[in-house]
Amino acid sequence: MNLRVGITRDDRFLEHKTGHFHPEHPKRLSEIYRMIDYYADRLTIISPKPASVEQVELVHTPAHVNRILKTAEQRITSLAPDTPVSAKSYLAAWLAVGGCLQGIDLLMENTCDAFFALVRPPGHHATADRAGGFCIFNNLAIAARYAAARYGIERILIIDWDVHHGNGLNDIFHEDGGIYYYSTHDLMLYPYSGPMEDTGRGAGAGCTMNIPLVRDMTDDDMVYLYARTLLPVIAGYKPQLIMVAAGFDAHADDPVGHHRFSELLYGRITRLLMDAREAAGTPAPPLFFTLEGGYDPRSLTRSVHAVLSALTGDEIAALVPETASDDVVAIVDAVLTIHRPYGVIHEVIPGVIQ
Numbered sequence: 001m002n003l004r005v006g007i008t009r010d011d012r013f014l015e016h017k018t019g020h021f022h023p024e025h026p027k028r029l030s031e032i033y034r035m036i037d038y039y040a041d042r043l044t045i046i047s048p049k050p051a052s053v054e055q056v057e058l059v060h061t062p063a064h065v066n067r068i069l070k071t072a073e074q075r076i077t078s079l080a081p082d083t084p085v086s087a088k089s090y091l092a093a094w095l096a097v098g099g100c101l102q103g104i105d106l107l108m109e110n111t112c113d114a115f116f117a118l119v120r121p122p123g124h125h126a127t128a129d130r131a132g133g134f135c136i137f138n139n140l141a142i143a144a145r146y147a148a149a150r151y152g153i154e155r156i157l158i159i160d161w162d163v164h165h166g167n168g169l170n171d172i173f174h175e176d177g178g179i180y181y182y183s184t185h186d187l188m189l190y191p192y193s194g195p196m197e198d199t200g201r202g203a204g205a206g207c208t209m210n211i212p213l214v215r216d217m218t219d220d221d222m223v224y225l226y227a228r229t230l231l232p233v234i235a236g237y238k239p240q241l242i243m244v245a246a247g248f249d250a251h252a253d254d255p256v257g258h259h260r261f262s263e264l265l266y267g268r269i270t271r272l273l274m275d276a277r278e279a280a281g282t283p284a285p286p287l288f289f290t291l292e293g294g295y296d297p298r299s300l301t302r303s304v305h306a307v308l309s310a311l312t313g314d315e316i317a318a319l320v321p322e323t324a325s326d327d328v329v330a331i332v333d334a335v336l337t338i339h340r341p342y343g344v345i346h347e348v349i350p351g352v353i354q
């Protein structure tokens with residue numbers, strides 16, 4: 001199986017300067033772009049246009065948008081203690097959103113089956129009115145709202161595999177039954193939110209699945225966890241679009257995360273998603289990825305490479321294990337127990353969507 005895959009590439013993202021010692025630095029993306037050169041003939045590569053104010057305000061408040069505009073052409077300043085910006089950061093932020101929206105267009109026009117927005121700054125910590133956690137605009141949230149508004153998509157699944165909880169995504173869609181938020185993360189890391197019991201509210205009750213990870217999990221543990229929890233979400237919720245907040249900071253070499261996964265894990269989970277997508281019905285939901293964290297440029301590049309390899313047809317199998325460590329089996333049981341009463345998930349035999 002190989003999909004038609006698009007990506008965003010633009011050197012203007014490298015103009016978002018955060019200072020010498022900041023983990024979210026331009027080299028993250030420049031190394032990925034160098035790797036992309038080897039794939040160029042397999043990918044549709046687009047250069048983004050900036051989003052409009054109206055599009056950014058699908059999620060963000062006018063006050064937040066104005067705050068970002070005021071940083072234009074200024075010397076280095078800060079939007080939050082951990083989120084510095086430079087003269088061209090506003091433009092990178094605007095292009096990051098624009099690139100995501102163009103990716104949605106390519107998917108919805110059926111030009112591509114999968115799209116990876118290789119952008120910075122990242123987005124999943126940005127809330128409607130606040131930057132933070134290296135994020136300025138919530139790129140993926142805006143893209144989800146855009147897909148719903150422009151193309152009438154009624155059920156969108158967001159998968160957040162960054163090691164940090166996507167508090168912005170969680171908050172923005174907390175009461176939205178049209179967008180399911182699924183996150184695996186480490187509760188002991190920033191922003192310290194996302195307990196299992198946080199399942200959404202109101203019309204969104206049962207449409208948020210937060211799964212705190214334990215440390216020392218293996219790749220096999222993680223694939224088991226995804227097969228046992230995410231496949232039931234896909235089978236029950238039946239998303240028309242699957243979006244991934246693709247952060248790679250749970251990699252063993254990452255200086256910020258404290259986990260021990262290899263880059264191959266991301267290829268295996270991508271493959272799991274591709275298989276689930278095929279089984280999810282016709283037309284199969286398109287796959288959208290946007291870059292979130294990942295702070296060791298080499299392992300980040302290898303991880304993005306693993307995702308693109310899976311998408312473009314290299315033989316990467318999900319290899320779902322039959323069991324996992326006791327801690328992980330207990331997490332899966334606890335999550336399913338919390339979610340069964342909502343009636344949204346549909347439990348399936350891993351690898352077989354009924």
Ligand SMILES: [Zn+2]
Nearest residue numbers: 162164249293
């Ligand atoms: Zn992260």
